[in-house]
Structure formats: structure tokens, C-alpha cells
Amino acid sequence: MIVGKLKKIVPLTILVAGLLSGAAVFAADAIKIGVAGPHTGANAAFGEQFWKGAEAAAKDINDAGGINGSMIELVKADDACEPKQAVAVANRLVDNDKVVAVVGHFCSSSTIPASEIYAEANILEITPASTNPKVTDRDLKNVMRMCGRDDQQGTVAGDYIIDKLKATKVAIIHDKDTYGQGLADATKARLNEKDIKEVLYEGLTRGEKDFNALVTKIKAADAEVVYFGGLHTEAGALIRQLREQGSKAVFISGDGIVSEQLVTAAGGPQFVEGVRHTFGRDPLTIPDSKEVAEKIQANGYKPEGYTLYAYATTQAIAEALKNAKTTDGDKLADWLKANGANTVLGKKEWDEKGDIKVSDYTMYVWDKDGKYKMEE
Amino acid sequence: MFSKPNDPPMLTAFKDSSLVGMIALLIFSPISGIILNGYGFNTHPQTPIMLAFIVFIGRFAYQLAALTPWGQRLIQKFMLSKGKRGVYVASPGDQRYLWIILAILFIAGLVLPFYLSKYYLTVAILALIYVLLGLGLNIVVGLAGLLDLGFVAFYAVGAYTFALGSQYWGLGFWSAIPLAAAFAALLGGILGFPVLRMHGDYLAIVTLGFGEIIRLVLNNWMSFTGGPNGAKAAEPSLFGLEFTRTAKTDGHIPFHEFFGTTYSPNTKFIFIYLVVFLVACLMIFFFSRLRTMPMGRAWEALREDEIACRSLGMNHVTIKLSAFMMGAMTGGIGGVFFAAQQGGFVNPTSFTFFESALILAIVVLGGMGSVVGVVVAALVLTILPEMLRDFADYRVLIFGILMVFMMLWKPRGFLPIRRPYFTKEGQA
Amino acid sequence: MEFHILGQQLVNGLALGSIYGLIAVGYTMVYGIIGMINFAHGDVYMISAYITAICIAILSFFGISSAAFLIIITLIVTIVIVSLYGWSIERIAYKPLRNSPRLAPLISAIGVSLVLQNYVQVSQGAKTQAVPTILPGVFRFGTETDFFQITYIQVLLVVVSFASMALLTYIIQKTSLGRQCRAVQQDPKMAAILGINTDRIISTVFILGAAMAAIAGVLVTLNYGSFDFSVGFITGVKAFTAAVLGGIGSLPGAMLGGIILGMSESLFSGFVNTDYKDVFAFSLLVLVLIFRPSGLLGKPLVEKV
Incomplete structure (x- = not known):
């Protein structure tokens, strides 16, 4: 707690003293890697996951001798999930901080414009979390991702609804954002492909808390399954209001709700019981990642959601830098696409576009204690 | 106590x-x-x-x-x-060195991009875009006294005219500028019409509503605007030369290949900077002239006392509408540059109410109605948050504190409006 | 259309509308007295959500579990602290701008809004916070399958909103303090000449507005359970819309505007389309203002020559 306190006091003192320049002095041969995501604003929780994951990875790599003798130094970059800031911060990373690679961004709507900047500067960008297909569908060689694509995730969810739940009345709700709507549309496409027409397809507004009208509508449509594309804040409120109004529809969502905060947002574990979501294979089933996860946890941060993805992304970048012996973004990307990388999430391989070759999305289910585990 | x-x-x-x-x-x-x-x-x-x-x-x-x-x-x-209250009148001496200062500033502005790194270049472009937006809103709020909280709508319309125009009809950067201006002005006229009866803060909330409606429609109309996935605008070009590593449009040649130089990602931003700088200068010139013309004076007169103006036979409908349209036009032009600066990608998240509030802050902090003040405030309010990046998580907090402090320090704005000084010819 | 669905949507709208109404009061009172849009008001409401959660957490820590006791203590503590916030904000950011151009305090309010949001984010973290369910239970009407319901919290919400509105109306209409408020609203200079301490009255108005936002914050937090540092913005904009719809400066107007806005959102969302509910709400506002330029219950603006 004392350390946490110091962390808060130090920037404040800097603030008061009015020192405008960064205080730390770095080794001359450090390799800089940017960690870009929302560190302020409504999605700051995800930025924190990125930072904690990347920080732990950088520390472990440095402790093991760094990249061919050079230490990794991370640069935090805040885009607040605003496209305007994403471009500014991308340029800052490229020009001022002279990073050789970027872990980020989080929101697809930030990743897309920022990746144009990295492409022009020929810098490798790997996003741990942006699942929108457009991120890699634009023929930018240096843009890759550590997570799957919305269409892969939607397929898994769609098949699950049809094959496992054998549901025919599906309500599809999204949050009208690049990620949420993309995911909802992917699932909808899969369902429609298999001749299931959704009973409801609507968008709610992010930041609002009252979805009662929508919930009543879902009930009126007699939906057996509610598929939601969006993040845990809205998902939590939606689940609670569904249950409060007595709906028993199965609630399914994607990787955007993977955070224990879903339980708090929903108002208690009794509400999230039976909620399902798609997510990559549980990293904690891999021995390596379990160890890493425990190490992060020991430092007082619960490695949830994208923490290990950011860890893995940093590892992949480090591996490419170590073996390709260049900082040329295209060449680094080529190397990764040719050789793959051993990460905390297991061996990862990429296709020509920069997408993960094997999508390992599976279905998770939440229990009555507010924990999620892979469904058998 | x-x-x-x-x-x-x-x-x-x-x-x-x-x-x-x-x-x-x-x-x-x-x-x-x-x-x-x-x-x-x-x-x-x-x-x-x-x-x-x-x-x-x-x-x-x-x-x-x-x-x-x-x-x-x-x-x-x-x-x-x-x-201090009331309006200052500029003294004749004020003008003496003005032209020299302006010329120096103009040349400095032209030379500047060649010495900036790409990061500062993008920040400078953004600052200039906000200068344009500030100038536009300045007409509506500062000169005509109509509180508009939905100015971002015209900015969005400008950006989307360029993006959707190039997606559907192959619109280029240069043709998008006048088209976006015209389109935004038209929209300004349409929106302006029903709100003319309203006063003060009723007008404010209605314009806020319009701003939100435009954003929501852009977000919800998936099949046309691409919804939250955004829309992609064409690369800016100069006589068929593009500034990218490889040409994105058929028939275009990359700039560096044509001139046989090595590729630099800065070229594109230098180009955008120069264009937006020239447009901003043109607008500054245009608006400072406009203020001394009958139209500009009619706006100010209407702001001071609407009833008196109407009894003197001035047509308040055309005066207000012209202010609305003129402001909207400038906002639309700003939108085109924004789309270009964003690498062509526009998305409704860039056009939230907060953006309107920021532009309004520029106008008020600059000193309502004052062209130079707006320019200064736009530069301060866009460059300041970037300068504060070293404070990491405290950045926006400090920005907010500074915003309150600046307002307390200069409640009339950095450079309060000055009424132009007039003499009969041959005197003074 | 089935009756129970309509009934449920009306309940949804009423609950949502009462919240809008409570927060709208803060906007309407401040606007009435100094003619400024207090953009930070939504964030004052956000602060009250945090104080509520903190208060409940502390009380539960000491083993208090009686719902009535919890809610009453939380209400009192939240009202006191949030009123203090309202008062300090006015003293620091608006009072020095009393004689400045009309838009200066508006910008300063935007700054305050940024400060409050980020102060909370920096200290409490960006994650979603929540309170446990305190008062579970519902009233259900109808058959086993076709019913509409109103939760206890929703009942509490509507009752407390209307009660506090009634109390506030009483204060403004019948007490000496209220008369002073109205005097300052009508003519601040004349009120000052007659010996009314206008600064104190303006402070009081900010405190009253903040107190109403505090009540809203407690009720909303109990009702929806979760909140984060950015909830103030959307609710603030909606409440402000409600205030204008009802006629800014009018207390019953604020409540009426809130209810109409809540109802129209809920009905449009329930029977037409959720994507466009805000478009509908704003269009409704524009339409009302075109035909009644001073809102539903606002006094028509007298143009002075």
C-alpha cells in the first residue's frame, strides 16, 4: 500500500513543482516499445490491463537478459479511445519516442486510423484486443493482432446457439460501437446463414444505465437467447435488468465482457450465473501462463481480460526483434508470419493478413460465485 | 467564522x-x-x-x-x-505595425512545417483545424450572439461529405473542400430556419439536439455511412500526385516517385498543413474584412439589440441565417481537413458533444468575436493537452484545472473584441 | 399490443423520468437565478453515486444490514457532502465570474466537469463500481406469464422524487428563503438594494440543486447498482434536455419535462426502435420548442425594449 501511495504522490509532486519534462533517465541502448490504449476516459480499465500485462512481460524479458543485450523500455500512450487522439499519440510514439513497435490500440476505431501512421513509418503494430475485421483487412503488412476476429468469434457463438442451445428465438443487441456492432453483426450473419432470423436487432447507447425499455421489448419478443455485442459495463446493467424483470433468456456475449467487473456491474454474482461468453482458450490452462498470471497477481493486480494478451504481444514483438535483427516493421511482421512466436498463450502463428491462424475461441460460462470457466 | x-x-x-x-x-x-x-x-x-x-x-x-x-x-x-465591461474601440495606432507582424507570422507559418517532426506536424494541423472551427463558431456565437452547442454537426458533415463522397462518387480532396462547404452551409440553413424564433439557451439546447441527431444518424445508418465502422476518404493529392508510399488511387503517382526523392511520411502532412494553413489565413482575412462590412456589423447589431434592429427595418431572418450558414461552411471545411489528417478514416466517435464544448471554449476563451483571440485560444486548447502528455493519467485533470483557471483569469477572453476604428478619408 | 407490455413500459418510463426530473431541478434552479447552464451538474450527480457506494460500504463494514436504516443514513450523508461540493464549486469556479460575460461561467463549468470526472478516475480508478442489492423484491401485476412489475426500489424512487419535489416547491413558494430566491431571480439588483444577500442566496440555490442531485444519485445507484466516473455526462445532458422541455426556470416544468422525456424514450424504444430513441427525444424537444419557444411550463419571454 505504501508503494501504491508513493506512485500517487510522486506524479503529484512533479505536478506541483511544474516539471514538464519526464523525470526518468534511461539506458542509452534501450529498445522502446509503445503501449497504446485508453488510459483515461470510460475505457481506462482496459488500458490498465494492457499496461500491466506489457509491464510484466518487459520486466521478465529484461530480467532474462533483454533483446540481444538491450533492455526493453515501455512507453505509455493514451488515446482515450478517441480516433483524434489515437492519431496524435501514434505520431508521438513514432516521432518523439522513436518506438520500434507498438502494443495496441484497444478500440478498433482507434487502431484503424493509428495503424495508417504506423504503416507509413514502417513500424510493427500488434493489437492485443481489436477484433474488428477491418483492422487487418486493409492490406497493411505491419498490422497484426494477438486476438481473434469478430467473424471467428461470431461463428463460434452462432454455432453454439444453434447446436448446443437449439434456440430459435434470438435477440441481438449491440452497443453501436465498432467492436460491439461488428461482433453482433458477425453472430447475426452466422445465424442467418443457418436460417435463423433474429427476433430483435437493436442498439443501445453506451454510457447509459437504464435499459428497462429494451428489456421489456426482449421479453415481449419471447427471446430464448440474448446475444450482446459490447463491453462489460453495459452488459452488467443489461443482465441485471433482464433478470429483475424475470427474463430467463440465456445471455451470451463476446470477449468484451471478460472481466470480473461484470459481476460488480451486474450487482452481484446471483445475476451473472449462467451468462456465457466466447474467449480464446483459457490461458490459465497453459502451465507457463499460470505461472506468469500468479506472478502478476502477486504484485497486486488481477490479470484478467487482456492482461495476458498484452503480455503475449510484448513477447511476440521481443521474439521478432531478437531473431529478425531489424526494426523494419514489414520485415518483423514477415518474420512473425513465417515463424510464429512462442508466447504465454502458447505457440501463435499468423496468416498473410496478420490474423491468428488458429482461432481458439471457445465458450465460457459464469457460475454462481461470479467466476467463469471453459465450458466442457 | x-x-x-x-x-x-x-x-x-x-x-x-x-x-x-x-x-x-x-x-x-x-x-x-x-x-x-x-x-x-x-x-x-x-x-x-x-x-x-x-x-x-x-x-x-x-x-x-x-x-x-x-x-x-x-x-x-x-x-x-x-x-471592465463594454466594447473597446481600437486606436488608430494599433494598425501601424500590424502588416509587418502579419507578414512575419505568415512566412513563419509557411516555413514551420519543414522543421517539425511528424508528431508536432499532426498537432499543428489539428490546431489549425480548430482555428477554422473556432472562426466558424465565432461568427455564430461571438458576432451574431446565437449560442450554438451543436457546432460539431457541421464538422461531421464536412468530414463525412469527403469520406462518403470519395467512397460512392470518387470525390477527391480538392473537390471535397468546396462541396463540403456548400453542403454544410445548406445544412446550416436548414437547421437554422426552425430555430430562429428561439432565444438564448433554448437555441443552445436545440442546436445541441441537432448535433446529437446528426451523430446518431451517422452512427445508426449502417448501410450508407458504415455506422461505427466509419468511412474511408480518398488520399489527398496534388495534380494527381499522392503522398503515400504506394499510390492508393488508380492513375495517381506517389509524390516521391515522380520527383525521384526518397519516401518520407512527413510529405503528406506538410502538404495538408500548408493547405489548411493557407485556408485558415484566407478565412482570417475574410472574417476580419467581413466584420467591417455591413453584414458583419448587422450581426453585431443584432446581438446587441434585436428589437432595435428589427424596428430599424433590418431583416433578422436573413441576418441570422447568413451567420448560421457562414459558420457552418467553415465548420464543413474543417471537417474535410480532419478526415485527411486522420488518414482518411472517419468515425462518429470523433463528433461527440464534447467536441462542440471544446470549440465553444475556444471562442469564449479567445474573447467572443475577436478573430485573433480565437486563433490564440484554438492553438492553446489543442496544443496544451498534448503538452500535458507527460503527466500521463493526470493530463485531463490538469487540463480541466487550467481551463477553469484561464477563465477566472481572463473572463473576457485572451483578447477581448475591439471595434474597428473608422475615420473619414484623409484624416488621422 | 398486450396490456402488460404497455404497463411495463410506462413503469420504466416513470422511473427513468423521475430521475431526469430530479436532476433537471438543479439545472433549472441555477438557470433561473443566474442564467447559466451548469454543465458540471451531471458530474455532481456522479459524485453522489460514489459517496452513496462509499457510505453503504462503510455501513455494511460495521455490520449494519437493515435496509431502511442504510438508505436513510446514506441519503443524509450523501446530501451533506454533495451539497458541500455544490457550494465549493460555486465559490471557486462561478462566483468570481459573476459580472463577466454570460458565457464565461459556462466554459468554467465545462472545466469543472473535466476536473470532477478525472479527479474521481484518478483516485477511484476507471473501473465500474457497484453497490450490493439492498432492497430486493417486486410488486407484480397480472398473470403468471403476462405480468408487469415495479420493484420496491422503483417505488421508493418515484415516491422520494415526488416528495422531495414537493418539499422543494414548498421551500421556494412558502418560506422566507424561497421568497428571497424568487426575488433574486426576478431582479438581482433590486433584491440586493432591499437588503437580500444575493451571494448567499445564489450559494443556497447551488446547495439545493446539489442536494437534489444527491438524492437522485442515491436512488439511481440503489436502482441500477452500478456506475462509473463517466455516468454524469449522458444523464446530465438528458436532464438538461428535460429542464428545457419543461420550461427552464420552472420547478414543476423540470419534473414534467423529466417524466415526458423518460416516457417518450421508454415508449419509443419499446415499440419502435432503440437505436433512434435519442433522435426521437431530441426531435420531440425541437418540435415542442418550435411551437412553445419557452418550453411547456416556462413563462413566455417578454421582450423588453
Whole structure:
């Protein structure tokens, strides 16, 4: 707690003293890697996951001798999930901080414009979390991702609804954002492909808390399954209001709700019981990642959601830098696409576009204690 | 509160500061001292005590300063700018060196991009875009006195005209500028019409509503605008030369290949900078001339007293509409540059209400109606948050504090409006 | 259309509308007295959500579990602290701008809004916070399958909103303080000449507005359970819309505007389309203002020559 306190006091003192320049002095041969995501604003929780994951990875790599003798130094970059800031911060990373690679961004709507900047500067960008297909569908060689694509995730969810739940009345709700709507549309496409027409397809507004009208509508449509594309804040409120109004529809969502905060947002574990979501294979089933996860946890941060993805992304970048012996973004990307990388999430391989070759999305289910585990 | 009239001044100051410190402690304690953790909490008593202590010291220093004569003078000076009301009239001497200064600034602005790194270049472009937006809103709010909280709508329309235009009809960068201007102006006219009857803050909320409606429609109309996935605009080009590594449009050649130089990602931004800089200069010139013309003076007259103007036979409908359309047009042009600066990708998240508030802050902080003031404020409010990046998580907090402080310091804006000075020909 | 669905949507709208109404009061009172849009008001409401959660957490820590006791203590503590916030904000950011151009305090309010949001984010973290369910239970009407319901919290919400509105109306209409408020609203200069301490009255108005936002914060937090540092913005904009719809400066107007806005959102969302509910709400506002330029219950603006 004392350390946490110091962390808060130090920037404040800097603030008061009015020192405008960064205080730390770095080794001359450090390799800089940017960690870009929302560190302020409504999605700051995800930025924190990125930072904690990347920080732990950088520390472990440095402790093991760094990249061919050079230490990794991370640069935090805040885009607040605003496209305007994403471009500014991308340029800052490229020009001022002279990073050789970027872990980020989080929101697809930030990743897309920022990746144009990295492409022009020929810098490798790997996003741990942006699942929108457009991120890699634009023929930018240096843009890759550590997570799957919305269409892969939607397929898994769609098949699950049809094959496992054998549901025919599906309500599809999204949050009208690049990620949420993309995911909802992917699932909808899969369902429609298999001749299931959704009973409801609507968008709610992010930041609002009252979805009662929508919930009543879902009930009126007699939906057996509610598929939601969006993040845990809205998902939590939606689940609670569904249950409060007595709906028993199965609630399914994607990787955007993977955070224990879903339980708090929903108002208690009794509400999230039976909620399902798609997510990559549980990293904690891999021995390596379990160890890493425990190490992060020991430092007082619960490695949830994208923490290990950011860890893995940093590892992949480090591996490419170590073996390709260049900082040329295209060449680094080529190397990764040719050789793959051993990460905390297991061996990862990429296709020509920069997408993960094997999508390992599976279905998770939440229990009555507010924990999620892979469904058998 | 608990000081007696015959206390020594030092003691009074101390007591007063303690009281203020105590209130601060009460205010800071729950939020920064008790941190929620699930349904439980952790206590961090040091933070609120430290914050309250800072407030106490600050207050005490202020009180002590007020006891010394030089401190009093300082405070007086700070307060002085507040009492002044009414409109200044520029004195004839003001104009003497103006042209030389302007020429130097203009040349400096032209040379600047070649010495900037790409990051500062993008920030500079953004700042210039906000200069354009500020100038546009300045007409509506500053000159015509119509409080518009939905200005971002025209900005969005400009950006989307370019993006959707190039997606569906192959619209290029250059043709998008006049088209976006015309389209935004048209929209300004359409939106302006129903709100003419409304006054002051009713107008504000209706324009806010329009701004939100436009954003929501852009977001929801998936099949046409691409919804939250955004839309992609064409690469800006100059006589068929593009500034990218490889040409994106058929028939275009990359700039560096044509001239046989090596590729630099800066070229594109230098190009955008130069165009937006020239357009901004043109607008500044246009608007400063406009103010001395009958149209501009009609706006100001209407702002000061609508009834008097109408009784003098001025047509308030055309005057207000012209202000709305002129402002919207400038906002639309700003949107085109924004789309170009964003690498062609536009998405409704860039056009939230906060953006309108920021533009309004530029106009008010600049000194309502003052063209130079708006330019200065736009530069300050866009460059400041970038400068504060070193504060990481405290960035926006500090920006907010500075915004309040700037307003308290200069309530009439950095450079309050000055009425142009007129003489008969041959005199003065 | 089935009756129970309509009934449920009306309940949804009423609950949502009462919240809008409570927060709208803060806007309407401040606007009435100094003619400024207090953009930070939504964030004052956000602060009250945090104070509520903190208060409940502390009380539960000491083993208090009686719902009535919890809610009453929380209400009192939140009202006191949030009123203090309202008062300090006015003193620091608006009072020095009393004689400045009309838009200066508006910008300063935007700054305050940023400060409050980020102060909370920096100290409490960006994650979603929540309170446990305190008062579970519902009233259900109808058959086993076709029913509409109103939760206890929703009942509490509507009752407390209307009660506090009634109390506030009483204060403004019948007490000496209220008369002073109205005097300052009508003519601040004349009120000052007649010996009314206008600064104190303005402070009081900010405190009253903040107190109403505090009540809203407690009720909303109990009702929806979760909140984060950015909830103030959307609710603030909606409440402001409600205030204008009802006629800014009018207390019953604020409540009426809130209810109409809540109802129209809920009905449009329930029977037409959720994507466009805000478009509908704003269009409704524009339409009302075109035909009644001073809102539903606002006094028509007298143009002085």
C-alpha cells in the first residue's frame, strides 16, 4: 500500500513543482516499445490491463537478459479511445519516442486510423484486443493482432446457439460501437446463414444505465437467447435488468465482457450465473501462463481480460526483434508470419493478413460465485 | 467564522485558512481517501490529508500575500481585468505595425512545417483545424450572439461529405473542400430556419439536439455511412500526385516517385498543413474584412439589440441565417481537413458533444468575436493537452484545472473584441 | 399490443423520468437565478453515486444490514457532502465570474466537469463500481406469464422524487428563503438594494440543486447498482434536455419535462426502435420548442425594449 501511495504522490509532486519534462533517465541502448490504449476516459480499465500485462512481460524479458543485450523500455500512450487522439499519440510514439513497435490500440476505431501512421513509418503494430475485421483487412503488412476476429468469434457463438442451445428465438443487441456492432453483426450473419432470423436487432447507447425499455421489448419478443455485442459495463446493467424483470433468456456475449467487473456491474454474482461468453482458450490452462498470471497477481493486480494478451504481444514483438535483427516493421511482421512466436498463450502463428491462424475461441460460462470457466 | 474582530491579521488569516483546509478535507476524504474495492473499501487517509494541506497552504499564502502591499497590488492586477465591461474601440495606432507582424507570422507559418517532426506536424494541423472551427463558431456565437452547442454537426458533415463522397462518387480532396462547404452551409440553413424564433439557451439546447441527431444518424445508418465502422476518404493529392508510399488511387503517382526523392511520411502532412494553413489565413482575412462590412456589423447589431434592429427595418431572418450558414461552411471545411489528417478514416466517435464544448471554449476563451483571440485560444486548447502528455493519467485533470483557471483569469477572453476604428478619408 | 407490455413500459418510463426530473431541478434552479447552464451538474450527480457506494460500504463494514436504516443514513450523508461540493464549486469556479460575460461561467463549468470526472478516475480508478442489492423484491401485476412489475426500489424512487419535489416547491413558494430566491431571480439588483444577500442566496440555490442531485444519485445507484466516473455526462445532458422541455426556470416544468422525456424514450424504444430513441427525444424537444419557444411550463419571454 505504501508503494501504491508513493506512485500517487510522486506524479503529484512533479505536478506541483511544474516539471514538464519526464523525470526518468534511461539506458542509452534501450529498445522502446509503445503501449497504446485508453488510459483515461470510460475505457481506462482496459488500458490498465494492457499496461500491466506489457509491464510484466518487459520486466521478465529484461530480467532474462533483454533483446540481444538491450533492455526493453515501455512507453505509455493514451488515446482515450478517441480516433483524434489515437492519431496524435501514434505520431508521438513514432516521432518523439522513436518506438520500434507498438502494443495496441484497444478500440478498433482507434487502431484503424493509428495503424495508417504506423504503416507509413514502417513500424510493427500488434493489437492485443481489436477484433474488428477491418483492422487487418486493409492490406497493411505491419498490422497484426494477438486476438481473434469478430467473424471467428461470431461463428463460434452462432454455432453454439444453434447446436448446443437449439434456440430459435434470438435477440441481438449491440452497443453501436465498432467492436460491439461488428461482433453482433458477425453472430447475426452466422445465424442467418443457418436460417435463423433474429427476433430483435437493436442498439443501445453506451454510457447509459437504464435499459428497462429494451428489456421489456426482449421479453415481449419471447427471446430464448440474448446475444450482446459490447463491453462489460453495459452488459452488467443489461443482465441485471433482464433478470429483475424475470427474463430467463440465456445471455451470451463476446470477449468484451471478460472481466470480473461484470459481476460488480451486474450487482452481484446471483445475476451473472449462467451468462456465457466466447474467449480464446483459457490461458490459465497453459502451465507457463499460470505461472506468469500468479506472478502478476502477486504484485497486486488481477490479470484478467487482456492482461495476458498484452503480455503475449510484448513477447511476440521481443521474439521478432531478437531473431529478425531489424526494426523494419514489414520485415518483423514477415518474420512473425513465417515463424510464429512462442508466447504465454502458447505457440501463435499468423496468416498473410496478420490474423491468428488458429482461432481458439471457445465458450465460457459464469457460475454462481461470479467466476467463469471453459465450458466442457 | 470563528475569528474575533480584534485578532491580529496573521491569526485571522490562519484561522480562515484552517477553516478552508477543513472543508477541503471533508470534500476530498470520501472520494480520494476511501477507495471502493468491490463491495468493500480500502482507506488511504494520506491522500486527502495531503490535498487538504495543499489547499490550506495555498489559502494561507494568499491571505498573507493580501497583507503585504505588493501582494495586494498583484491581486488587484489580477482582479482588474474583471471589472471592465463594454466594447473597446481600437486606436488608430494599433494598425501601424500590424502588416509587418502579419507578414512575419505568415512566412513563419509557411516555413514551420519543414522543421517539425511528424508528431508536432499532426498537432499543428489539428490546431489549425480548430482555428477554422473556432472562426466558424465565432461568427455564430461571438458576432451574431446565437449560442450554438451543436457546432460539431457541421464538422461531421464536412468530414463525412469527403469520406462518403470519395467512397460512392470518387470525390477527391480538392473537390471535397468546396462541396463540403456548400453542403454544410445548406445544412446550416436548414437547421437554422426552425430555430430562429428561439432565444438564448433554448437555441443552445436545440442546436445541441441537432448535433446529437446528426451523430446518431451517422452512427445508426449502417448501410450508407458504415455506422461505427466509419468511412474511408480518398488520399489527398496534388495534380494527381499522392503522398503515400504506394499510390492508393488508380492513375495517381506517389509524390516521391515522380520527383525521384526518397519516401518520407512527413510529405503528406506538410502538404495538408500548408493547405489548411493557407485556408485558415484566407478565412482570417475574410472574417476580419467581413466584420467591417455591413453584414458583419448587422450581426453585431443584432446581438446587441434585436428589437432595435428589427424596428430599424433590418431583416433578422436573413441576418441570422447568413451567420448560421457562414459558420457552418467553415465548420464543413474543417471537417474535410480532419478526415485527411486522420488518414482518411472517419468515425462518429470523433463528433461527440464534447467536441462542440471544446470549440465553444475556444471562442469564449479567445474573447467572443475577436478573430485573433480565437486563433490564440484554438492553438492553446489543442496544443496544451498534448503538452500535458507527460503527466500521463493526470493530463485531463490538469487540463480541466487550467481551463477553469484561464477563465477566472481572463473572463473576457485572451483578447477581448475591439471595434474597428473608422475615420473619414484623409484624416488621422 | 398486450396490456402488460404497455404497463411495463410506462413503469420504466416513470422511473427513468423521475430521475431526469430530479436532476433537471438543479439545472433549472441555477438557470433561473443566474442564467447559466451548469454543465458540471451531471458530474455532481456522479459524485453522489460514489459517496452513496462509499457510505453503504462503510455501513455494511460495521455490520449494519437493515435496509431502511442504510438508505436513510446514506441519503443524509450523501446530501451533506454533495451539497458541500455544490457550494465549493460555486465559490471557486462561478462566483468570481459573476459580472463577466454570460458565457464565461459556462466554459468554467465545462472545466469543472473535466476536473470532477478525472479527479474521481484518478483516485477511484476507471473501473465500474457497484453497490450490493439492498432492497430486493417486486410488486407484480397480472398473470403468471403476462405480468408487469415495479420493484420496491422503483417505488421508493418515484415516491422520494415526488416528495422531495414537493418539499422543494414548498421551500421556494412558502418560506422566507424561497421568497428571497424568487426575488433574486426576478431582479438581482433590486433584491440586493432591499437588503437580500444575493451571494448567499445564489450559494443556497447551488446547495439545493446539489442536494437534489444527491438524492437522485442515491436512488439511481440503489436502482441500477452500478456506475462509473463517466455516468454524469449522458444523464446530465438528458436532464438538461428535460429542464428545457419543461420550461427552464420552472420547478414543476423540470419534473414534467423529466417524466415526458423518460416516457417518450421508454415508449419509443419499446415499440419502435432503440437505436433512434435519442433522435426521437431530441426531435420531440425541437418540435415542442418550435411551437412553445419557452418550453411547456416556462413563462413566455417578454421582450423588453
